Amino acid sequence: MSRAPNASGLPTRRAALALLDAVLERRRPLEEALEALPPSLEARDRAAAHRIAAAVLRRMGSLDAVLEAFLTRNPPPVVRTALRMGAAELLLLETPPHAAVASTVGAVPRPFAGLVNAVLRKVAAAGPAALEGLDAARLDTPPWLWSAWHTAYGAAGARAIAEAHGAPAPLDLSHQGAAALPEGAVALPTGSWRMPAGTRITELPGFAEGLIWAQDAAAALPVRLLDPKPGEQIADLCAAPGGKTAQLAAAGAQVVAVERDPRRAARLRENLARLQLTAEVVEADAAAWRPDSLFDAVLLDAPCTATGTIRRHPDVAHLKRAKDVASAADLQRRLIAAAAALLKPGGRLVFATCSLQWEEGEAQAERELAGLAPRPFPADALPGLPGAITPEGHLRTRPDLMAEAGGMDGFFAARFERRPG
Numbered sequence: 001m002s003r004a005p006n007a008s009g010l011p012t013r014r015a016a017l018a019l020l021d022a023v024l025e026r027r028r029p030l031e032e033a034l035e036a037l038p039p040s041l042e043a044r045d046r047a048a049a050h051r052i053a054a055a056v057l058r059r060m061g062s063l064d065a066v067l068e069a070f071l072t073r074n075p076p077p078v079v080r081t082a083l084r085m086g087a088a089e090l091l092l093l094e095t096p097p098h099a100a101v102a103s104t105v106g107a108v109p110r111p112f113a114g115l116v117n118a119v120l121r122k123v124a125a126a127g128p129a130a131l132e133g134l135d136a137a138r139l140d141t142p143p144w145l146w147s148a149w150h151t152a153y154g155a156a157g158a159r160a161i162a163e164a165h166g167a168p169a170p171l172d173l174s175h176q177g178a179a180a181l182p183e184g185a186v187a188l189p190t191g192s193w194r195m196p197a198g199t200r201i202t203e204l205p206g207f208a209e210g211l212i213w214a215q216d217a218a219a220a221l222p223v224r225l226l227d228p229k230p231g232e233q234i235a236d237l238c239a240a241p242g243g244k245t246a247q248l249a250a251a252g253a254q255v256v257a258v259e260r261d262p263r264r265a266a267r268l269r270e271n272l273a274r275l276q277l278t279a280e281v282v283e284a285d286a287a288a289w290r291p292d293s294l295f296d297a298v299l300l301d302a303p304c305t306a307t308g309t310i311r312r313h314p315d316v317a318h319l320k321r322a323k324d325v326a327s328a329a330d331l332q333r334r335l336i337a338a339a340a341a342l343l344k345p346g347g348r349l350v351f352a353t354c355s356l357q358w359e360e361g362e363a364q365a366e367r368e369l370a371g372l373a374p375r376p377f378p379a380d381a382l383p384g385l386p387g388a389i390t391p392e393g394h395l396r397t398r399p400d401l402m403a404e405a406g407g408m409d410g411f412f413a414a415r416f417e418r419r420p421g
C-alpha cells in the first residue's frame with residue numbers, strides 16, 4: 001500500500017510538476033524524467049513525486065472529468081498539471097486535504113495560486129465520491145488505443161485491458177540457484193514469484209546475493225518457451241536491461257547479448273555482474289550485426305510501442321501515437337530478417353514484443369517470416385497458464401490475464417525454425 005507523500009512537501013510537488021511537464025509537454029519517458037531530477041532531492045521526495053506523477057498519468061481522463069466541473073475556462077498547462085496532481089492526491093492517494101492543497105498551491109506560479117486553491121478546495125469537498133459513476137476505463141484510455149484493442153480483442157477484451165490498467169503492477173521476480181521465496185511472495189504457476197506493488201527489490205533477501213531479478217511474469221515466458229539447453233549457442237537480440245539474457249545464461253546457454261544503446265548495454269553488464277552470470281555483450285545494431293558463426297537459437301525481444309506495459313509505465317499511454325505502431329512494426333520486420341540470417345539450419349527463433357497491438361504481434365507472425373517455418377507452441381506449452389497460448393500456437397498475454405492474482409504485462413511471442421539445408 002502506498003504511503004501518503006511528505007506533508008510539508010513543496011519539493012515533492014515541484015518534482016512531480018517537473019515529471020509531468022516532461023511527459024505531457026516535452027514527450028519524454030517518465031524514467032528519463034526521474035533520472036533528470038536534481039540529485040539533491042531526497043529519496044523520499046523523489047518516490048513521492050513519482051507516485052503522484054504515476055497516479056496522474058494512470059487516471060488522467062478521470063481526473064480531468066472531475067476538474068472540468070470546477071473550471072470555467074481552459075487553464076495554462078502548468079495550472080492544469082498542478083490541478084491534476086492535487087486532484088490525484090485528494091481522490092486517489094489519500095493525502096490529507098490540507099497538505100495536498102497547500103503544497104500544490106505553493107508549487108504553481110504565484111498568479112495562479114488563488115485559482116488552484118479555489119478549485120482544489122472544491123475537489124477536496126467533493127471527495128473520492130466525485131469519481132463514482134465515471135467510466136474510468138474509457139476515460140483513462142487514449143481513444144486510438146481503445147479502438148485498436150476493440151478491434152483486436154472485442155468490446156469486453158478492450159474494457160478488461162483498460163480496467164487492468166487502473167492499478168499499479170505487482171513486483172514479479174525471476175530467480176536462480178538457492179533463492180528462497182521471500183516472505184509475503186506468491187509463487188505463480190508460471191514459475192515467477194510475486195510481491196505486492198511498491199515492494200523494493202533491493203530490500204529483499206537474495207537481491208544482494210544476485211539470486212533474484214525484477215521481471216514481469218509475462219516477460220519471463222518467451223525464454224521459457226524458447227527452452228534453452230545447457231551449452232547451446234544463443235543470440236539475445238535487443239537485450240538490455242537483460243532480464244531475458246539472465247534467464248538464458250542461468251539455463252546454461254552460451255549467450256551473446258546484442259544491444260545498440262551504450263548506456264543500456266552498460267546496465268546490462270552491471271545486471272549480469274550482480275547476478276554472477278556470464279554473457280558476451282556486443283554493442284551493435286542487431287539489424288546490421290554479422291557475427292562469424294551461426295546460432296542454435298535466437299531470441300528477438302524487439303523494440304515496440306510497449307503498450308503491454310502501461311500498468312507499469314503509465315506514461316506509455318500518453319507518449320505513443322497510432323503512427324508509432326506502424327514504424328515499430330517496420331523496424332521489427334527488419335530485425336526479424338536479420339535474426340533469421342543468424343540461425344543454423346534447424347535453429348529456432350522466438351520473436352517477442354511487449355505490445356498489445358496486433359501489428360506488432362499476431363500480424364508479424366501471420367506473414368511469411370523471412371523464409372522461416374512456423375513452429376507453433378503446443379497448447380500445453382505453459383501448464384500454469386493454459387489461456388496464454390492462442391489457437392494459432394502463439395503466446396498472447398494481456399494485463400487482465402490472471403487478473404485475480406494481479407494480472408501480467410501484455411506480451412506476444414511466436415516461434416519459427418530455419419528450414420534444414
Ligand SMILES: C[S@@+](CC[C@H](N)C(=O)[O-])C[C@H]1O[C@@H](n2cnc3c(N)ncnc32)[C@H](O)[C@@H]1O
Binds near residue numbers: 238239241244302354
Ligand atoms: C524491449 S527492450 C528489451 C528488453 C530485454 N530483452 C530484457 O528482457 O530485459 C528493447 C531493447 O532493444 C534495444 N534496441 C532497439 N533497437 C535495437 C537495435 N536495432 N539493435 C539492438 N538493440 C536495439 C533498446 O535499446 C532496448 O534496450
